[in-house]
Amino acid sequence: MIIIESKRKKPATILKKYPNAILADVTSGAKDGLVKLSPFYPHGGIPVPFSEGYTATCVEAIWQGLKVFEGADVDIQMFYNDTMKNIKRTVRRFGKPLGHRKGVNGTELLGYIEARKQIYIPAYRWVLENKVAGIIERLREASKTKTIVLLDYDTNSDVENAKKPLSHASLIKAYAEGIYPYDDVDVPHNKVSENIVLQLDLFNQ
Numbered sequence: 001m002i003i004i005e006s007k008r009k010k011p012a013t014i015l016k017k018y019p020n021a022i023l024a025d026v027t028s029g030a031k032d033g034l035v036k037l038s039p040f041y042p043h044g045g046i047p048v049p050f051s052e053g054y055t056a057t058c059v060e061a062i063w064q065g066l067k068v069f070e071g072a073d074v075d076i077q078m079f080y081n082d083t084m085k086n087i088k089r090t091v092r093r094f095g096k097p098l099g100h101r102k103g104v105n106g107t108e109l110l111g112y113i114e115a116r117k118q119i120y121i122p123a124y125r126w127v128l129e130n131k132v133a134g135i136i137e138r139l140r141e142a143s144k145t146k147t148i149v150l151l152d153y154d155t156n157s158d159v160e161n162a163k164k165p166l167s168h169a170s171l172i173k174a175y176a177e178g179i180y181p182y183d184d185v186d187v188p189h190n191k192v193s194e195n196i197v198l199q200l201d202l203f204n205q
Contacts, residue, residue: 002143002173007151014149021147024139026169028084036132039063039124039168042082043131049119050103057082059123059168064088066104066119070095074104112162121159121181124168128175140176 005014007027015021025031028038035041039059048054048062056062056079064087065078072094081087091097099109100119110118128136142148150169157170159181174180 001147002139002176003147003149004155004157004167004169004173005149005151006155007153014151018147018149021149022142023149023151025151026172027151027153033135036135037168037172038084040084040087042084043127044082046123046126046131048079048104049122050106054079054104056080058084058087059120059127060087062123063100063115063120066100066115068098068101068109070098074101076104113160116159116166117181120166121171124171125175125180128172136172136176139172143176 003018003021007025007029011023014023024034026034026037028035028040030038036043042057044055044057046056046059046062048056048066054076056065058081061078061081065075067089068074069089069091072089075089078087078089099111100115102108102110102118139148150172152167152169154165154167155169156164156167157173158164159166171180
């Protein structure tokens with residue numbers, strides 16, 4: 001079983017609710033291999049949706065780089081940020097956000113929810129499939145016999161909810177369970193031996 005909880009909660013509070021659970025921090029602040037699941041992690045080579053020839057270091061760089069404001073258009077330099085820092089483009093600096101450009105050279109601006117569906121969610125799926133497949137398989141197998149609690153700063157799993165940021169942990173859970181949003185492709189479930197080593201590998205691959 002995979003559960004999502006706020007990283008802001010005390011571990012003791014979570015473990016009281018889910019005794020013997022494995023707490024898995026999947027934020028950029030993770031101290032183990034699970035940091036690779038963060039949208040800020042600089043895997044590199046991530047294709048920018050609707051932008052042939054462009055790749056980015058991380059998913060968040062794509063999301064921020066394609067954002068358009070009253071005072072600023074697309075920022076392709078954001079695609080090259082590999083520091084896991086300063087990957088936010090703010091209203092205070094650039095003015096009211098107008099949407100996300102559908103590709104670096106696109107003419108269409110996508111609304112917030114549509115941008116989630118066409119930019120963020122596909123880009124993050126690419127990372128899950130091409131950069132962290134081993135971690136996801138271990139997570140999937142471990143969740144069959146253990147309770148895995150994914151810790152994220154955001155816990156909103158409703159793609160249509162524009163009032164709260166979408167939890168990337170919810171996308172990890174959905175992918176591991178074969179129900180990734182806006183995708184009809186079944187996720188293969190390969191057999192992996194379940195033992196204590198698997199639990200340790202989950203955090204260090």
